[in-house]
Amino acid sequence: VAHKFKCHGPLSLRCKLHLRLKEKNMNKQSILIVDDEIDVLMSMSELLEHAGYETITAKNGKQALILIQEKRPHLVILDLMLPDMNGYQICEKIRQDIVLRHIPVIMFTGMDAMDIELQALDFGADDYMVKSIRPARLLAKIRSLIQRTYFGLNANPLTMLPGNNSINEKINNLLAKKDAFAFYYIDLDNFKVFNDNYGFKQGDEVICLTASVIIDTIKQAGVVNGFVGHIGGDDFVLITPVERVDDICLEIIRRFETSILEMYSKDDRERGCIFSRNRQGIEQKFSLMTISIGVVTIEKENITHSAQISQIASEMKQYAKS
Numbered sequence: 515v516a517h518k519f520k521c522h523g524p525l526s527l528r529c530k531l532h533l534r535l536k537e538k539n540m541n542k543q544s545i546l547i548v549d550d551e552i553d554v555l556m557s558m559s560e561l562l563e564h565a566g567y568e569t570i571t572a573k574n575g576k577q578a579l580i581l582i583q584e585k586r587p588h589l590v591i592l593d594l595m596l597p598d599m600n601g602y603q604i605c606e607k608i609r610q611d612i613v614l615r616h617i618p619v620i621m622f623t624g625m626d627a628m629d630i631e632l633q634a635l636d637f638g639a640d641d642y643m644v645k646s647i648r649p650a651r652l653l654a655k656i657r658s659l660i661q662r663t664y665f666g667l668n669a670n671p672l673t674m675l676p677g678n679n680s681i682n683e684k685i686n687n688l689l690a691k692k693d694a695f696a697f698y699y700i701d702l703d704n705f706k707v708f709n710d711n712y713g714f715k716q717g718d719e720v721i722c723l724t725a726s727v728i729i730d731t732i733k734q735a736g737v738v739n740g741f742v743g744h745i746g747g748d749d750f751v752l753i754t755p756v757e758r759v760d761d762i763c764l765e766i767i768r769r770f771e772t773s774i775l776e777m778y779s780k781d782d783r784e785r786g787c788i789f790s791r792n793r794q795g796i797e798q799k800f801s802l803m804t805i806s807i808g809v810v811t812i813e814k815e816n817i818t819h820s821a822q823i824s825q826i827a828s829e830m831k832q833y834a835k836s
Contacts, residue, residue: 543660544568546587548578548604549622550596554645558591565653575599579607582614586674588660592639594623594630602637609638612740613729616667616676618659672718673725675744681751684741685820688753694813696759698752699827700728700766703804703835705748707790708777720777720803721748727769728752735762751827756811763807770805778802806834 545567547558552573559569570585572578575596582590590608594601601621609615621634621642631642640659643652668677676684688695702724709717725742728750732740741753754762775783782788782802792798808830810823817823 542566542568543588544570544585545656546570546572546578546581546585546590548572548575548590548596548601549593550574551593554593561649561653562656567656573597575604578604582608582617586614587617588664588674589656590617590619591622592619594621594625594634601639602633605634605637605639612732612737613675613742616663618663620655620659670744670746672721673744675725675742675750677743678745681741681743681745682820684743684753685823689812689818689820694756694811696754696756697810697812697823697827698754698759698763699808699810699824699831700724700750700752701806701831701835702748703806704800705803707788707800708803711788711790712777716777720774723773723777724748724750724770724805727766727773731762731765731769735765737762756813759809759811763809766807767805774803806831808832808834 543566545562547555547562547569548571549555549558550573555571555573559571562569570581570587572581573596575598578590578592578596581587592601592604596604601623605619605621608617608619618640619638621631621639622645623630623642624645626644626646634642640663641655643655664674666680668679669675670677685697702720705717705720708720725744728742732742732752732754735754735758737754739755741751743751743753745751752762778788787799787801789797789799808827810826810830812823817826
């Protein structure tokens, strides 16, 4: 399946999530602290900020889940007992989310009991600590957990989405299980021209916007066992079940169409193009950015390695771009 999109349509609000993706890429790791005790929030924030982290705080489970979605912290320190729900429930919701499930969670409680610790780990917590832990040990555990998580994911530093190593591992695992799935190769057209004219900072916003478009689409579609990866630059991958491939592609296109126009100046939007010099130094007219998607559906056993899928998807993407 190959999809090609030309960006023409009414101006609309850009996706909400791309701003928080951009904001969290100031090279400062962020930690969400969830606790209903003000003293704990204040002392923990002071400790972590002194250690160089950015902190976000929440006093209950509902607020925590909203902030995790909006801010995408690098790590969550989660109190077990909260006014509206317990830490187990929050951790379970994080692990069920297609994009947030890799975020490391430390269950933090005043109760030092083996059964509670085991239950926390069963619900998906990465570590369990009592509130009497020494600050130096807590900071060491946080550093180790963040480094291990994001190094293992080979995460892209801009979007924090899994990179090439994780993408290949995911594909090969699905192939080994002989599961049917769809692999999408997603790329932007005329991104370099935009980057040259508007600057790298604005270009980064477009990358984050694209990530948000893909994430929002699969969440809206109710995809449970999906995967979003960021190869680098303006190249993304998406893995979903084979059902509803066309619907997902068309929704990505629609969301991109209604969001990308706001990244351009009023004059460029009204003109429907931008002028830039090509490699020969000659001024040339370029269309506004478009999005191309190439899809490979894996339903038989004739493909055995991730490299084969990437090659076919890349060819499909090039066909879409043409």
